[in-house]
Amino acid sequence: MTADRFANHPSHPHVAEHSDSSLNPRLALRLHYRTLPVEADSFSTFNSLFASSPNAIWLDSPGAAFSILCDSTGPFARSLFADAHNPHPNAFAQAQDLLDSYHVKIPADLPCQFALGIVGAFGYELRTHADAVTNPRSAVDSAGLVGWLRRGHSNPRSAVDPLASSAPTCSNGDPESTHTGGDSRTFQTGDSLPDLALIYTDRAVVIDHTTHQTHLLFLLPAQDALPAQDVLPAQGQSHPQAWLAQAERDQYAWLDTAVDVVTTNRAAAKPPTAHSGPAAIPTIQNSGVPEFVLDQSKAEYIESIHRSLEYIARGDSYEVCLTNTAQGPSIAQMGITPRDAYSALRHTSPVPYGAYLQFHPPIADYAPFHILSASPEQFLKITAGRVTAQPIKGTRPREANADEDAARRRELKANPKDRAENLMIVDLLRNDLGRVCEVDSVRVPRIFAVKSYSHVHQLVSTIEGRLKPGVSPLECMAACFPGGSMTGAPKIRTMEIIEELERRPRGFYSGAVGWVSPNGYADLSIVIRTLVCSPHATTFGVGGAIVADSDPSDEFEETMVKARALLEALGAKIQQS
Structure with a gap:
């Protein structure tokens, strides 16, 4: 990626082609789609088309508009794994490089935002x-990412450049996979996981739960002159014409298979929805009850809360989003598979931002892992140049009795402490979005709304803005990352406090899961209510906002x-300490 390409990336997603390819020649591809008049069953379709792939993703939203199923085995697909230890090249610049791998022509009548x-x-x-x-306080000055790139801190060929013939190739079906970064991080599990795990997918199944249709998306070479040899992926450079012809045949073969799978795996009557009360029946039966151990015991976590309150009293922070990690046996040790676990999770806790991600990095630095997410929280959604954030702050448990449950809901909406916590995060996000949005475009159309899920009521607010011309979705993401609901305010100082008190990396917990398309649209969730499964352990994070009047035991x-x-x-269950 060059500075000019990032700087000129338009903020108006309806423009299909996003940069002058003469500045940095890339292989020209065209997005094709076929719509089937049936709503596919997402679980069966994923199992049939994608589950055997080394890197496969199912963004699962049965109660919302779209579910997306994809992998990285197509001829134009790529993958990227990196960790946070090495700041050069910057991870968000690497992600932009990956997004810019090809010059994609998108049809104006594409029936979904995902491209x-x-x-x-x-x-x-x-x-x-x-x-x-x-952040001007860091190594980068207020010129931001573009200025930082212009000073040469990102090597355009080091991360995910499709021209680099030396890029490692995955032997298990991933056409082109890249690892960047320094020392990998080892958790208590003994398994080393990356901090960034992305695929560039060149084919996908998109299930429209509103129109009850299924869209099959795939990339084909554009009908242009044969490109210069060096703009092809590494595996196609020796015989470019033959490789492109075979790539096209592979894509059409996948399309035929996908049509057969979708038409024979139609969705059943009704997707999972939130229960009227808590779901208390586990769907997995273990020979024994698996126990999870907290990284900080109850006493230690309460002590961390007291220390947070001291920082708040000193004026270092207004709100500290303190978290804890629970670690248990591996999925295999529980006698189940990751898909078993996710199937149970999506039925006990249906949410708008479910996700199943499986990664098998083709490099020895990282272990294979799965992310099983039942997140209720939107991080950022970018649509036609408009960005929306919906932070959650404020939680109450559901009650089986309808009257008691309604009382819980009313109490949450009216509680001054929860409203104060929520308002602080709203202000933080208004500030974050203000960096990348047009002046006076950031507003709060909805504040202190209560949304109910299977196990909890949550207090949710909505912040919106219009991106400045030239701001890409990934620049917007960088301006807001990590989500303010997982840090507290003020953001930078509070993250320093969190690092001191938690004494461990959070990993994918508190980060983001989702997609960014070359048409400028994006949709990402906050990683909460999420299991991370590695070969030797299963972990998840939990936390809450600490403010001046927090009660440590209640928190x-x-x-x-x-x-x-x-x-x-x-x-x-949680092991009692």
Whole structure:
């Protein structure tokens, strides 16, 4: 990626072609689609088309508009794994490189906002890379990412350049996969995981739960002159014409298979929806009850809350989003598969931002891993140049009795402490978005709304703005990363406090999962209510906002409420210390 390409990336997604390809020649591809008049069953379709792929993703929104199923085995697909330890090249610049791998022509009548592109997960520790993009106190000055790139800090061929013939190739079906970064991070599990895991997908199944249709998206070479040899992926450079012809045949073969799979795997009557009360029946039966151990015991976590309150009293922070990590046996040790676990989770805790991600990095630095997410929280959605954030701050458990449940809901909406917590995060996000949005365009159309899910009621607000011309979705993401609901305010100082008190990396928890397409649209969730499964352990994070009038015991109990859906899905419990 060059500075000019990033600087000139338009903010108006209806423009199909986003940069002058003469500045940086790329292979020209055209997005094609076929719409089927049936709503595919997402679980069966994923199992049939994608589950055997090394890197496969299912963004699961049965109660919302679209679900997206994709992988990285197509001829134009790529993958990227990186960690936060090495700041050069910057992770967000690498993600932009991946998004800019090809010059994609998008049809004006595409029936969905998703237009292929990058899909995956950003870990919380990439906060240092986001800070380098947007914070004048860091190594990068107020010129931001573009200025930083212009000073030569990003090598355009080091991260995900499709021209680099030396890029590693994955032997298990991933056409082109790149790893960048320094020392990998080892958690208590003994498994080393990246902080950034992305694929560029060149084919996908998009299930429209509103129109009950299924769209099959795929990339083909554009009908232009044969490109110069060096703009092809590495594996196509020796015989470019033959390779492109075979790539086209592969894509049409996939399309034929996908049509057969979708038409024979139609969705059943009704997708999972929120229960009227808590779902208390685990769907997985273990020979014993798996136990999860908290990284900080109840006493230690309460002590961290007291220390947070001291920082708040000193004026260092107004709100500290303190978290804890629970670690349990691996999915295999529980006698189940990641898909079993996700199937249970999506039924006990249906949410608008479910996600199943499986990654098998083709490099020895990282272990294979899965992310199983039942997140209710939107991080950012970018549509036609408009950006929306919907932070959650404020939680109450659901009650089985309808009257008691309604009382919980009313109490949450009226509670001054929860409203204050929520308002602080709203102000923080207004500030974050103000960096990348047009003057006076940032507004709060909805504040202190209560949304109810299977296990909890949540207090949610909505912030909107219009991106400045030239601001890309990834620049917007960097300006807001990590989501303010997972940090507190003021953001930079509070993250320093969090690092001191938590004493461990959060990993993917508190980061983001979702997609960014070359048409300028994006949709990402906050990684909460999420299991991270590696070969030797299963982990999840829980936390809450600490403010001046927080009660430490109540705050700890709130974290246990948030853990309930994850534990119930696994038939597990927290080990009592």
